[in-house]
Amino acid sequence: MAKEEFMHLQHSESVVAQMAATIFSGLIQKQELGAANEDALVEKSVAIAIKLAKRTDELVKSDEEWVKKESGSSFLAG
Incomplete structure (x- = not known):
């Protein structure tokens, strides 16, 4: 029986892993x-996915990166 991984x-992380799997498939x-x-090839795939x-x-900038100030105006965080 194979060792189980959890x-x-x-x-x-799951998004980058999925991107890496797609890149790996292409490679x-x-x-x-x-x-x-x-x-x-795994290392190259992960490195490219992280770079992307x-x-x-x-x-x-995602919706969560927009923050509402107490004054009511919005600004871009960071």
């Missing part, structure tokens, strides 16, 4: 996956 990912369509390159997420966070 994880509790935060929403942002293995271009090159063969084997024991020798699996870890490198960070760049998106820089450029896109």
Whole structure:
């Protein structure tokens, strides 16, 4: 029986993991996956996913990043 793994990912972590899985899928369509390159491809996929997420966070402000001041006017936090 295989060892069971339990994880509790935060929403942002699960989004990045999903992005990494999509990137990984694309990478293995271009090159063969084997024991020798699996870890490198996983690392590359995660690094690209994180880079995409960070760049998106820089450029896109979510609804939660808009805060209402006591005066009633809105401003962009950060």
